[in-house]
Amino acid sequence: MIAGFQFLGERVLQSLTRLGRGHLFLLQILAAIPAVLLRPRLIVAQIFSVGVLSLIIIIVSGTFVGMVLGLQGYYTLVQFGATESLGVLVALSLLRELGPVVTALLFAGRAGSALTAEIGLMKSTEQLSSMEMMAVDPIRRVIGPRFLASFFALPLLAMIFSFLGVMGGYVIGVNMLGIDDGAFWSQTQAAVSFYDDVLNGLIKAIVFGFVAAWIAVFEGYDATPTSEGISRATTRTVVNTSLAVLGLDFILTALMFG
Amino acid sequence: MVEIRGLHFTRGQRKIFDGVDIDIRRGEVTAIMGPSGTGKTTLLRLIGGQLRPDAGTIKVDGIDVHRLRRKELYQLRRRMGMLFQSGALFTDLNVFENVAFPLREHTDLPESLIRHLVLMKLEAVGLRGARELAPTELSGGMARRVALARAIALDPSMIMYDEPFTGQDPISMGVLVKLIRLLNDALGLTSILVSHDVQESAEIADRIYVLSGGQVIESGTPEELWQSDSPWVQQFLQGEADGPVPFHFPGGSYRDDLLTGKQRGGRR
Numbered sequence: 001m002i003a004g005f006q007f008l009g010e011r012v013l014q015s016l017t018r019l020g021r022g023h024l025f026l027l028q029i030l031a032a033i034p035a036v037l038l039r040p041r042l043i044v045a046q047i048f049s050v051g052v053l054s055l056i057i058i059i060v061s062g063t064f065v066g067m068v069l070g071l072q073g074y075y076t077l078v079q080f081g082a083t084e085s086l087g088v089l090v091a092l093s094l095l096r097e098l099g100p101v102v103t104a105l106l107f108a109g110r111a112g113s114a115l116t117a118e119i120g121l122m123k124s125t126e127q128l129s130s131m132e133m134m135a136v137d138p139i140r141r142v143i144g145p146r147f148l149a150s151f152f153a154l155p156l157l158a159m160i161f162s163f164l165g166v167m168g169g170y171v172i173g174v175n176m177l178g179i180d181d182g183a184f185w186s187q188t189q190a191a192v193s194f195y196d197d198v199l200n201g202l203i204k205a206i207v208f209g210f211v212a213a214w215i216a217v218f219e220g221y222d223a224t225p226t227s228e229g230i231s232r233a234t235t236r237t238v239v240n241t242s243l244a245v246l247g248l249d250f251i252l253t254a255l256m257f258g
Numbered sequence: 259m260v261e262i263r264g265l266h267f268t269r270g271q272r273k274i275f276d277g278v279d280i281d282i283r284r285g286e287v288t289a290i291m292g293p294s295g296t297g298k299t300t301l302l303r304l305i306g307g308q309l310r311p312d313a314g315t316i317k318v319d320g321i322d323v324h325r326l327r328r329k330e331l332y333q334l335r336r337r338m339g340m341l342f343q344s345g346a347l348f349t350d351l352n353v354f355e356n357v358a359f360p361l362r363e364h365t366d367l368p369e370s371l372i373r374h375l376v377l378m379k380l381e382a383v384g385l386r387g388a389r390e391l392a393p394t395e396l397s398g399g400m401a402r403r404v405a406l407a408r409a410i411a412l413d414p415s416m417i418m419y420d421e422p423f424t425g426q427d428p429i430s431m432g433v434l435v436k437l438i439r440l441l442n443d444a445l446g447l448t449s450i451l452v453s454h455d456v457q458e459s460a461e462i463a464d465r466i467y468v469l470s471g472g473q474v475i476e477s478g479t480p481e482e483l484w485q486s487d488s489p490w491v492q493q494f495l496q497g498e499a500d501g502p503v504p505f506h507f508p509g510g511s512y513r514d515d516l517l518t519g520k521q522r523g524g525r526r
Contacts, residue, residue: 125344125346126343127346129342132306132335133338134336135335136364
């Protein structure tokens with residue numbers, strides 16, 4: 001009984017200290033950002049590895065999610081004779097929800113876990129320590145560029161995802177199921193508002209980008225420098241990012257569209 | 259060059275240093291020896307300012323390392339080179355770029371000058387021909403030599419070696435022994451060498467400190483050390499399995515452990 005409470009208390013304390021470390025670490029990163037911005041080449045190199053190399057999975061998933069939405073939406077809408085609204089359905093679901101959320105989840109799995117593992121391994125092989133001893137701050141040289149790159153890349157990927165999703169829905173709806181081309185686009189154009197839908201979706205993606213970047217670099221930097229520790233850290237990156245993204249999505253949706 | 263006074267350091271429950279005084283003289287190779295787990299690496303990290311002592315001072319060139327602000331500490335570190343046990347080369351950069359790294363980070367030298375400097379440092383460790391290789395293509399001994407070239411890239415006045423001989427074949431070992439002494443004398447460095455390899459350290463060190471149980475138990479030139487009448491030092495130098503340093507890790511009574519059949523002291 002007592003042992004159970006002790007165990008619980010220990011766990012809660014551990015989580016709270018981790019949370020505290022995470023926030024302090026974030027402050028360190030934010031303080032280093034001006035210095036990081038002075039070296040855009042480092043950021044660009046990281047945008048290539050977290051952004052460009054994630055493109056394939058984003059392109060494929062975006063297209064297929066849009067195509068599935070087109071099919072499923074059509075079967076429902078056809079019962080009400082409202083198949084011309086398919087474009088609205090596909091575009092709004094993607095821009096408001098699926099684009100940012102699914103991109104963030106895929107990003108956590110593709111790029112976030114890789115970042116965590118990379119930083120964790122740099123820590124365990126003393127690369128970060130040796131950088132410190134060479135009077136180079138690893139937060140500026142290693143963490144900062146990776147954080148910023150993820151932060152920039154995720155919104156861009158989310159936009160690509162949404163765009164390709166709409167195109168996927170269009171191909172299914174218009175080319176395969178025979179919805180009128182003009183009706184598809186004019187309804188979509190009339191229903192989608194730039195501020196309410198496109199911009200809010202983008203804000204979501206920016207928030208998710210921030211959180212995904214933060215969790216990935218923190219888990220790597222905080223990893224226990226053993227193979228087991230790094231494997232746990234990568235798992236935590238994916239799990240925590242996913243949970244954070246879904247939770248934040250609910251809050252943001254309630255604030256934006258409530 | 260380095261002056262350590264009354265150093266105390268605890269990690270968790272374990273006292274690593276319990277009042278250590280060490281003087282490292284300019285221009286000499288000083289070896290810090292002791293069995294694994296006596297905190298030799300920790301000592302280097304304390305000198306480099308990566309860890310903070312619980313009590314006591316460490317002065318490098320008369321400057322108290324742990325009183326410095328972050329920026330000043332980074333200034334000081336430019337004058338220190340450190341060779342990690344693993345070499346700690348950056349795996350995403352090739353040999354040339356690894357050595358060029360501190361130059362690129364800290365100076366605005368033109369590319370042609372960086373090239374010259376890097377080639378000079380690589381030549382000094384005998385690996386100029388390996389400059390295009392990736393760190394994963396190097397043997398352990400070569401990786402350490404590249405790391406050594408990187409550590410001297412900014413021409414430090416002091417260099418710290420963390421277990422440079424561990425896990426090396428006899429030839430690599432010979433090369434490293436020769437290099438450490440050679441670089442120390444040719445570049446006018448001060449070298450601190452942390453090691454438990456008795457023969458090699460005695461061969462190149464001007465002065466040796468032996469650490470155990472958080473304290474310096476013997477110090478002096480290698481000759482003086484061999485003459486030491488401390489049974490502990492003799493056990494260490496001769497490499498005997500049992501003696502003042504017990505073979506067994508401290509624990510409860512063996513008999514009790516077997517008879518009670520319960521896991522004691524283990525976590526959860």
